[in-house]
Amino acid sequence: MMRLDVLSIFPEYLAPLELSLIGRAREKGLLELTVHDLRDWTHDRHRTVDDTPYGGGAGMVMKPEPWGEALDAVLGASGAPADAADAADQPAADAGGRPVLIVPSPAGEVFTQQTARELAGREHLVFACGRYEGIDQRVVDWASERMDVRPMSIGDYVLNGGEVAVLAMVEAIARLLPGVIGNPESLDEESHEDGLLEYPVFTKPSVWRGHEVPAVLLSGDHGKVARWRRDQRLRRTAETRPDLLAALPPESLDDRDRAV
Numbered sequence: 001m002m003r004l005d006v007l008s009i010f011p012e013y014l015a016p017l018e019l020s021l022i023g024r025a026r027e028k029g030l031l032e033l034t035v036h037d038l039r040d041w042t043h044d045r046h047r048t049v050d051d052t053p054y055g056g057g058a059g060m061v062m063k064p065e066p067w068g069e070a071l072d073a074v075l076g077a078s079g080a081p082a083d084a085a086d087a088a089d090q091p092a093a094d095a096g097g098r099p100v101l102i103v104p105s106p107a108g109e110v111f112t113q114q115t116a117r118e119l120a121g122r123e124h125l126v127f128a129c130g131r132y133e134g135i136d137q138r139v140v141d142w143a144s145e146r147m148d149v150r151p152m153s154i155g156d157y158v159l160n161g162g163e164v165a166v167l168a169m170v171e172a173i174a175r176l177l178p179g180v181i182g183n184p185e186s187l188d189e190e191s192h193e194d195g196l197l198e199y200p201v202f203t204k205p206s207v208w209r210g211h212e213v214p215a216v217l218l219s220g221d222h223g224k225v226a227r228w229r230r231d232q233r234l235r236r237t238a239e240t241r242p243d244l245l246a247a248l249p250p251e252s253l254d255d256r257d258r259a260v
Protein backbone atom coordinates (compact mmCIF):
# COMPACT_ATOMS: atom_id res chain seq x y z
CA MET A 1 0.00 0.00 0.00
CA MET A 2 1.39 3.39 -0.95
CA ARG A 3 2.04 5.81 1.89
CA LEU A 4 1.60 9.54 1.35
CA ASP A 5 2.46 12.23 3.89
CA VAL A 6 1.64 15.91 3.34
CA LEU A 7 3.27 18.64 5.43
CA SER A 8 1.60 22.07 5.43
CA ILE A 9 0.88 25.08 7.65
CA PHE A 10 -2.65 24.97 6.19
CA PRO A 11 -3.66 21.29 6.65
CA GLU A 12 -7.31 22.23 6.18
CA TYR A 13 -6.42 23.10 2.56
CA LEU A 14 -5.99 19.36 1.95
CA ALA A 15 -9.46 18.43 3.29
CA PRO A 16 -10.78 17.67 -0.24
CA LEU A 17 -8.49 14.61 -0.24
CA GLU A 18 -10.91 13.05 2.24
CA LEU A 19 -13.70 13.21 -0.32
CA SER A 20 -14.77 11.09 -3.28
CA LEU A 21 -12.36 8.71 -4.96
CA ILE A 22 -9.36 9.46 -2.77
CA GLY A 23 -11.44 9.32 0.38
CA ARG A 24 -12.91 5.96 -0.60
CA ALA A 25 -9.47 4.65 -1.56
CA ARG A 26 -8.24 5.50 1.92
CA GLU A 27 -11.25 3.76 3.49
CA LYS A 28 -10.57 0.69 1.30
CA GLY A 29 -6.96 0.63 2.47
CA LEU A 30 -5.60 1.25 -1.04
CA LEU A 31 -3.45 4.09 0.17
CA GLU A 32 -2.42 5.62 3.48
CA LEU A 33 -2.60 9.42 3.42
CA THR A 34 -1.69 11.56 6.41
CA VAL A 35 -1.79 15.37 6.44
CA HIS A 36 0.45 16.98 9.08
CA ASP A 37 0.49 20.53 10.47
CA LEU A 38 4.08 21.74 10.16
CA ARG A 39 3.53 23.97 13.21
CA ASP A 40 3.40 20.80 15.33
CA TRP A 41 7.20 20.88 15.05
CA THR A 42 7.63 24.43 16.30
CA HIS A 43 8.50 25.15 19.93
CA ASP A 44 7.89 28.84 20.46
CA ARG A 45 4.76 30.50 21.73
CA HIS A 46 3.90 31.87 18.28
CA ARG A 47 4.60 28.58 16.49
CA THR A 48 6.94 30.44 14.12
CA VAL A 49 7.71 28.86 10.74
CA ASP A 50 9.22 31.80 8.83
CA ASP A 51 11.89 34.46 9.07
CA THR A 52 13.49 37.21 6.98
CA PRO A 53 15.69 36.16 4.03
CA TYR A 54 19.49 36.25 4.28
CA GLY A 55 20.75 38.65 1.62
CA GLY A 56 17.67 40.84 2.06
CA GLY A 57 14.71 41.12 -0.30
CA ALA A 58 10.95 41.11 0.04
CA GLY A 59 8.93 38.44 1.77
CA MET A 60 9.77 35.75 4.27
CA VAL A 61 11.45 32.34 4.02
CA MET A 62 10.34 29.15 5.79
CA LYS A 63 12.74 28.23 8.58
CA PRO A 64 14.61 24.90 8.21
CA GLU A 65 14.19 23.65 11.78
CA PRO A 66 10.48 22.75 11.73
CA TRP A 67 10.93 21.03 8.37
CA GLY A 68 13.88 19.01 9.62
CA GLU A 69 12.00 17.80 12.67
CA ALA A 70 8.86 17.08 10.66
CA LEU A 71 10.79 15.03 8.09
CA ASP A 72 12.61 13.17 10.87
CA ALA A 73 9.22 12.22 12.29
CA VAL A 74 7.73 11.22 8.93
CA LEU A 75 10.82 9.27 7.87
CA GLY A 76 11.22 7.70 11.28
CA ALA A 77 7.84 6.06 10.83
CA SER A 78 8.94 4.62 7.50
CA GLY A 79 12.26 3.26 8.77
CA ALA A 80 14.29 5.51 6.48
CA PRO A 81 17.81 6.38 7.70
CA ALA A 82 17.81 9.02 10.43
CA ASP A 83 21.19 10.53 9.60
CA ALA A 84 23.64 10.97 6.71
CA ALA A 85 25.88 8.11 7.89
CA ASP A 86 22.99 5.65 7.86
CA ALA A 87 21.77 7.09 4.57
CA ALA A 88 25.19 6.57 3.00
CA ASP A 89 25.10 2.94 4.12
CA GLN A 90 21.77 2.37 2.38
CA PRO A 91 22.57 0.17 -0.66
CA ALA A 92 21.89 1.83 -4.01
CA ALA A 93 19.45 -0.96 -4.82
CA ASP A 94 17.18 0.54 -2.16
CA ALA A 95 17.21 3.83 -4.03
CA GLY A 96 14.10 2.65 -5.86
CA GLY A 97 12.40 2.25 -2.48
CA ARG A 98 13.70 5.49 -0.97
CA PRO A 99 10.97 7.87 0.10
CA VAL A 100 10.33 10.63 -2.46
CA LEU A 101 10.18 14.22 -1.20
CA ILE A 102 8.06 16.22 -3.62
CA VAL A 103 8.52 19.95 -3.15
CA PRO A 104 5.97 22.03 -5.08
CA SER A 105 7.78 25.03 -6.55
CA PRO A 106 7.41 27.43 -9.50
CA ALA A 107 11.03 26.48 -10.20
CA GLY A 108 10.39 22.73 -10.29
CA GLU A 109 10.22 20.19 -13.11
CA VAL A 110 6.77 20.25 -14.73
CA PHE A 111 4.47 17.55 -13.35
CA THR A 112 2.95 15.51 -16.20
CA GLN A 113 0.94 12.31 -16.59
CA GLN A 114 4.25 10.54 -17.06
CA THR A 115 5.40 11.92 -13.69
CA ALA A 116 2.16 10.70 -12.12
CA ARG A 117 2.69 7.23 -13.56
CA GLU A 118 6.27 7.14 -12.28
CA LEU A 119 5.35 8.31 -8.78
CA ALA A 120 2.39 5.90 -8.59
CA GLY A 121 4.99 3.14 -8.55
CA ARG A 122 6.86 4.43 -5.50
CA GLU A 123 6.27 3.23 -1.95
CA HIS A 124 6.35 6.45 0.09
CA LEU A 125 5.69 10.00 -1.10
CA VAL A 126 6.20 13.01 1.15
CA PHE A 127 4.83 16.37 -0.05
CA ALA A 128 6.34 19.55 1.43
CA CYS A 129 3.91 22.44 0.97
CA GLY A 130 5.87 25.66 1.13
CA ARG A 131 4.49 29.14 1.61
CA TYR A 132 5.92 32.68 1.65
CA GLU A 133 8.94 32.90 -0.72
CA GLY A 134 9.69 29.22 -0.26
CA ILE A 135 11.56 26.83 2.04
CA ASP A 136 15.20 27.33 3.16
CA GLN A 137 17.25 25.52 0.48
CA ARG A 138 19.18 23.57 3.13
CA VAL A 139 16.05 21.50 3.80
CA VAL A 140 16.22 20.20 0.22
CA ASP A 141 19.98 19.71 0.46
CA TRP A 142 19.71 17.82 3.78
CA ALA A 143 16.77 15.72 2.58
CA SER A 144 18.64 14.77 -0.61
CA GLU A 145 21.01 12.70 1.54
CA ARG A 146 18.21 10.35 2.51
CA MET A 147 15.33 10.84 0.02
CA ASP A 148 14.79 11.29 -3.68
CA VAL A 149 13.99 15.01 -3.72
CA ARG A 150 11.87 16.34 -6.60
CA PRO A 151 11.05 20.08 -6.84
CA MET A 152 7.85 19.97 -8.90
CA SER A 153 5.70 22.56 -10.70
CA ILE A 154 2.12 22.01 -11.89
CA GLY A 155 2.43 24.70 -14.57
CA ASP A 156 3.92 27.96 -15.73
CA TYR A 157 1.95 30.31 -13.49
CA VAL A 158 2.50 31.49 -9.92
CA LEU A 159 0.54 30.29 -6.88
CA ASN A 160 0.84 31.44 -3.25
CA GLY A 161 1.86 28.08 -1.89
CA GLY A 162 2.18 24.36 -2.55
CA GLU A 163 -1.19 23.07 -1.28
CA VAL A 164 -3.15 23.50 -4.53
CA ALA A 165 -0.35 21.74 -6.39
CA VAL A 166 -0.40 18.84 -3.91
CA LEU A 167 -4.16 18.43 -4.33
CA ALA A 168 -3.64 18.10 -8.08
CA MET A 169 -0.64 15.79 -7.87
CA VAL A 170 -2.12 13.48 -5.23
CA GLU A 171 -5.31 13.08 -7.28
CA ALA A 172 -3.37 12.44 -10.50
CA ILE A 173 -1.17 9.83 -8.78
CA ALA A 174 -3.76 8.13 -6.56
CA ARG A 175 -6.24 7.55 -9.39
CA LEU A 176 -3.61 5.39 -11.11
CA LEU A 177 -3.30 3.04 -8.14
CA PRO A 178 -4.96 -0.38 -8.58
CA GLY A 179 -8.53 -0.40 -7.29
CA VAL A 180 -8.93 3.36 -6.91
CA ILE A 181 -10.78 3.86 -10.19
CA GLY A 182 -13.73 1.42 -10.35
CA ASN A 183 -13.23 0.53 -14.00
CA PRO A 184 -9.53 0.72 -14.93
CA GLU A 185 -10.51 0.70 -18.60
CA SER A 186 -11.72 4.28 -18.08
CA LEU A 187 -8.06 5.25 -17.75
CA ASP A 188 -7.45 4.13 -21.33
CA GLU A 189 -7.71 6.77 -24.08
CA GLU A 190 -7.75 9.57 -21.51
CA SER A 191 -6.00 12.76 -22.48
CA HIS A 192 -2.24 12.48 -22.00
CA GLU A 193 -2.38 8.71 -21.40
CA ASP A 194 -0.97 7.87 -24.85
CA GLY A 195 -0.02 11.30 -26.15
CA LEU A 196 -3.40 12.18 -27.66
CA LEU A 197 -6.27 14.18 -26.18
CA GLU A 198 -9.51 12.36 -25.44
CA TYR A 199 -12.53 12.22 -27.74
CA PRO A 200 -15.74 14.19 -27.00
CA VAL A 201 -18.39 12.38 -24.96
CA PHE A 202 -22.20 12.45 -25.17
CA THR A 203 -25.13 10.99 -23.25
CA LYS A 204 -28.94 11.17 -23.35
CA PRO A 205 -30.98 12.98 -24.60
CA SER A 206 -29.99 12.40 -28.24
CA VAL A 207 -31.13 15.95 -29.08
CA TRP A 208 -30.56 18.81 -26.64
CA ARG A 209 -31.42 22.44 -27.42
CA GLY A 210 -31.26 21.58 -31.14
CA HIS A 211 -27.86 19.89 -30.84
CA GLU A 212 -27.81 16.24 -31.94
CA VAL A 213 -25.48 13.46 -30.84
CA PRO A 214 -23.24 12.40 -33.80
CA ALA A 215 -25.20 9.71 -35.66
CA VAL A 216 -22.28 7.25 -35.66
CA LEU A 217 -22.55 6.99 -31.88
CA LEU A 218 -26.17 5.82 -32.25
CA SER A 219 -25.32 3.35 -35.06
CA GLY A 220 -24.34 0.40 -32.88
CA ASP A 221 -21.39 -0.20 -35.22
CA HIS A 222 -18.50 -0.56 -32.74
CA GLY A 223 -15.87 -0.46 -35.48
CA LYS A 224 -17.18 2.80 -36.88
CA VAL A 225 -17.50 4.26 -33.37
CA ALA A 226 -13.90 3.33 -32.57
CA ARG A 227 -12.69 4.89 -35.82
CA TRP A 228 -14.74 8.06 -35.25
CA ARG A 229 -13.35 8.38 -31.73
CA ARG A 230 -9.78 7.90 -32.95
CA ASP A 231 -10.32 10.57 -35.62
CA GLN A 232 -11.74 12.94 -32.99
CA ARG A 233 -8.71 12.42 -30.76
CA LEU A 234 -6.34 13.15 -33.64
CA ARG A 235 -8.30 16.25 -34.74
CA ARG A 236 -8.60 17.60 -31.19
CA THR A 237 -4.90 17.08 -30.52
CA ALA A 238 -3.90 18.71 -33.82
CA GLU A 239 -6.15 21.72 -33.12
CA THR A 240 -5.53 22.21 -29.39
CA ARG A 241 -2.13 20.65 -28.67
CA PRO A 242 -0.09 20.34 -31.88
CA ASP A 243 2.97 20.05 -29.64
CA LEU A 244 1.69 16.70 -28.35
CA LEU A 245 1.10 15.44 -31.90
CA ALA A 246 4.60 16.48 -32.94
CA ALA A 247 6.06 14.63 -29.94
CA LEU A 248 4.36 11.32 -30.80
CA PRO A 249 6.71 8.55 -31.94
CA PRO A 250 6.14 8.05 -35.72
CA GLU A 251 5.17 4.41 -35.22
CA SER A 252 2.21 5.38 -33.05
CA LEU A 253 0.31 6.82 -36.07
CA ASP A 254 -0.72 4.69 -39.06
CA ASP A 255 -1.30 5.99 -42.59
CA ARG A 256 -5.02 6.43 -41.93
CA ASP A 257 -4.27 8.50 -38.83
CA ARG A 258 -1.98 10.75 -40.85
CA ALA A 259 -4.79 11.27 -43.41
CA VAL A 260 -7.19 12.68 -40.75
Ligand SMILES: N#Cc1c(-c2ccc3ccn(Cc4ccncc4)c3c2)n[nH]c1N
Residues within 6 Å of the ligand: 104, 105, 106, 129, 130, 131, 132, 133, 134, 152, 153, 154, 155, 156, 157, 158, 159, 160, 161, 162, 163, 165
Ligand atom coordinates in the same frame (compact mmCIF):
# COMPACT_ATOMS: atom_id res chain seq x y z
N1 LIG B 1 3.80 23.62 -7.72
C1 LIG B 1 3.78 24.76 -7.87
C2 LIG B 1 3.70 26.16 -8.15
C3 LIG B 1 3.87 27.28 -7.32
C4 LIG B 1 4.27 27.37 -5.90
C5 LIG B 1 4.55 26.21 -5.17
C6 LIG B 1 4.98 26.31 -3.85
C7 LIG B 1 5.14 27.57 -3.27
C8 LIG B 1 5.60 28.01 -1.99
C9 LIG B 1 5.54 29.40 -1.97
N2 LIG B 1 5.08 29.81 -3.19
C10 LIG B 1 4.88 31.22 -3.53
C11 LIG B 1 5.99 31.67 -4.45
C12 LIG B 1 7.29 31.29 -4.19
C13 LIG B 1 8.30 31.74 -5.05
N3 LIG B 1 8.01 32.53 -6.10
C14 LIG B 1 6.73 32.88 -6.36
C15 LIG B 1 5.69 32.45 -5.53
C16 LIG B 1 4.84 28.74 -3.99
C17 LIG B 1 4.39 28.65 -5.30
N4 LIG B 1 3.64 28.38 -8.07
N5 LIG B 1 3.34 27.98 -9.32
C18 LIG B 1 3.36 26.64 -9.41
N6 LIG B 1 3.12 25.91 -10.56
